[in-house]
Every structure is written in structure tokens, then in C-alpha cells.
Amino acid sequence: MASIFSRIVTGEIPAHKIAETDDYLAFLDVFPIVRGHTLVIPKKEIDYLFDLDDELYVGLMRFARQIAPAIEKAVPCKRIGVSVIGLEVPHAHIHLIPMNSMADMNFNHKLKTTPEELADVAAQIRSFL
Template sequence: MASIFTKIIEGEIPSYKVAEDDRHFAFLDINPAAKGHTLCIPKKEIDYIFDLEPNELSALTKFSQNVADGIDKALKPIRTGIIVEGMEVPHAHIHLIPIYKETQAFSLGKKVDVSEDGMIKLAEQIRQNICL
């Protein structure tokens, strides 16, 4: 059975898409730890990120770097942090979380509220600042 992320890639489940290329997809997390919290995933469904072939892991990392650059340009955080935890969905993924202040809680368990209009605006702002 396809993972929820594969269903998002295939358009079966709506998402706030930020970026896409032939091998990767990036979209806003619907339970964001910060405004602009983005997930970067390979289109190839692999459960554990370290089961990706070295060239695939490298490509996902480079894709994530480009998305993080777009987040930095669009949202102006101090920096964009990264979490690779991988337990909640059996599909390799990288969390990119903007850090807006040095004392900001940095945890997947802490959710900030962002309205639907806010999510649409954030996705558009980030998308406009990504160079793939």
C-alpha cells in the first residue's frame, strides 16, 4: 500500500506544494513546528532514509538545500534547521524548520497554528524563492 507521502506526490491527497523535480517533492508540513516547516521527500518510496542509494541520498540532500535556501530568502529566519527522524511515516523525509529566534523550541512535538490562507501564502512565498 502506498504511503501517505506517495499519495500526496500523486495528487490523491492535497498538499501545499513548495517544489518538485523529477525525483523529489517538497511540501509544507500540516502540523508545523514553525511557520514554513517543509518536508522534502524522494518520489521513490523508501522507508528508511539510509536505505537510499548514496547518489539518491546525496540528491535528496541537495534538493533539500535548495528548498532551505528558498525558505531563508522568503521567510528570513535566523537559519533553517533540519530534523531527520523518520518514524511517523514509512517514507524517507527531511524536515526543514525555520528558526526565527534563538530561544525557539525546536521539536516535532510542538505545533504552531497557521491558517489555510497562511499555508497557501507561505507555500507561494517559498516556491517563488527556490532555484532548482
């Protein structure tokens, strides 16, 4: 069965997309830990980040590096944190998280957001790409 991220890639499940190429997709986490929390994935479904071949892995990091400055401009912060957990969805992904302190990387805390708020944040981030 396809992962939820693969279903987002195919359009079966809607997402607040930030950017997309033939091989990669960035979209907002629907259960963000902070405003602007973005997921970056390869479109090819591979469970574990370190199972990606070199080209896909490096491409994913390059793609994330293009997205991070736009997030930082849309959601003022000290830096964009990067986290790879990978246990919650069996599809390689990285989290880009606006940070002002280490507390902003607390995955046990989720924001309550509305679809309208997520759409607004996504539009703000896209405006800086």
C-alpha cells in the first residue's frame, strides 16, 4: 500500500504544497510543531533516508536547501532546523523547522491549525521562492 506521502504526490490526498520538481516535493506538515514546519520528500517511495541512492539523496538535500531560505523569510526565526526521524511515515523525508530556540524542535508539541492558516503560511513561503 502506498504511503500517505505517495498519495500526496499523486494528488489522492491534498496538501499545502510549497514547491515541486519532477523528483521532489515540499509541503507543510498538517500537524506542525511550529508555524512553517515543512516536509521535504523524494517522490519515489523509499522508506529510509539512507537507502536513497546518492543522486536522489543529494538532490533531496539540494531541494531542501532551496526551500529553507523562503521559510526563514516567511516565518522570521534564528535558523531553520533540520530533523530526520522517519518512523511515523514509511517514506524518506526531512523536516524543515523554523527555530528560535531548541524548544521549537519538540515533536511532542503540535500546533492547532486550520486549513486556512496552513494555506496562508504556504502562500507566504511560496512568495519568497
